Amino acid sequence: MAESKDPAPEKVRVGLEARSYDIQIGQGLLSNIPALFPHVSKTTLLFIVCDEHLKTQASLISKVFHNLGINVAEVVLPSGENQKCLDSASKLFDQLVNARADRKTMVLALGGGVVGDLAGFVAATYNRGLNLFMVPTTLLSMVDSSVGGKVGINHPMGKNLIGAFHQPVGVAIDINVLNSLPDREFRSGLAEVVKYGMILDAGLFGFLEANAAGILAREPGLLVKIIKRSCELKAQVVSQDEREETGLRAILNFGHTFAHAFETIGGYGAWLHGEAVAAGMVCANKLSLNRGMIDESIAARVVALLKAFNLPTDPPKLSSTSLLEVMRNDKKSVRGNLRFILAKKLGEVALFDDVTEENVKGVLSPLN
Ligand code: GLY
Numbered sequence: 001m002a003e004s005k006d007p008a009p010e011k012v013r014v015g016l017e018a019r020s021y022d023i024q025i026g027q028g029l030l031s032n033i034p035a036l037f038p039h040v041s042k043t044t045l046l047f048i049v050c051d052e053h054l055k056t057q058a059s060l061i062s063k064v065f066h067n068l069g070i071n072v073a074e075v076v077l078p079s080g081e082n083q084k085c086l087d088s089a090s091k092l093f094d095q096l097v098n099a100r101a102d103r104k105t106m107v108l109a110l111g112g113g114v115v116g117d118l119a120g121f122v123a124a125t126y127n128r129g130l131n132l133f134m135v136p137t138t139l140l141s142m143v144d145s146s147v148g149g150k151v152g153i154n155h156p157m158g159k160n161l162i163g164a165f166h167q168p169v170g171v172a173i174d175i176n177v178l179n180s181l182p183d184r185e186f187r188s189g190l191a192e193v194v195k196y197g198m199i200l201d202a203g204l205f206g207f208l209e210a211n212a213a214g215i216l217a218r219e220p221g222l223l224v225k226i227i228k229r230s231c232e233l234k235a236q237v238v239s240q241d242e243r244e245e246t247g248l249r250a251i252l253n254f255g256h257t258f259a260h261a262f263e264t265i266g267g268y269g270a271w272l273h274g275e276a277v278a279a280g281m282v283c284a285n286k287l288s289l290n291r292g293m294i295d296e297s298i299a300a301r302v303v304a305l306l307k308a309f310n311l312p313t314d315p316p317k318l319s320s321t322s323l324l325e326v327m328r329n330d331k332k333s334v335r336g337n338l339r340f341i342l343a344k345k346l347g348e349v350a351l352f353d354d355v356t357e358e359n360v361k362g363v364l365s366p367l368n
Pocket of ligand 1 (some may be wrong): 144145147148150249252253
């Protein structure tokens, strides 16, 4: 069936009792931005945080709200994963103080995962919590980091080691912003979409296989479909295990124990997050394969789909000793014991705590 050129807007509810919120998904949503923010009134200070690539968009939003009589402050950050640090958070705290932020302040995070995580962390902690509205502008942040309330910054010894759970009051996803997203970043986001298929939805996985060319061509109808399905799956998980207490939410970290180690040792930014997740998922599947939990054909389908999206499927050549040291610090590990999410079949994974360091070394391409 041909995809509609002008897909209808969609809404996904993240059900969390008093902290429930909607994810609005559509084409051109940002052209009527006030309609997205029923939460803003004349007593609100709207504190917009964006990176330098979104400066023009942030100014336009500022102007619209300013004309409505709303007090707006705008902070433009340099781009890059290295901004997700205590120093940047501290600068944002200073700006909030200067702007006389109070409990009615709404932080609007306009950008990718770095801006969302950093601005979200600042919103979670300033004045014991400010309202947060997410406008993700990369595919990766649309399907993952803007949804579910995980916010945080990096520590030199681990990604997202300093953070909080702080749910946004809303998320608005305008697929038009993906038109200008660099190809590498777009493909990086697709790794997280593949992850949802792998962990929860074999149907989604098959849909990605069948529509890989159209997805890479960024057909709007396909984009809305895969973003909506990814958000639905994430919302289902988050509403059942918001604070990662039962082990359910941990499945969203499939491939991420490897990925975080690749990013930490390789240097934040050397690989995009989704690229590290792609190679990490392949490593996790090799662990499952070596334990006889999945057969070769599943591992091969995952590699083929990632290759179709031009994503890495081999681990980087880094010291296994260093990678393992980072993995022991992973938030899923318990007193230094490694825990991994492993595939049982396409669309089903579980948490395992009996993977040995030897098993892990066996699926890496170490330098030593
Ligand atoms: N990105 C994993 C989670 O939100 O739990």
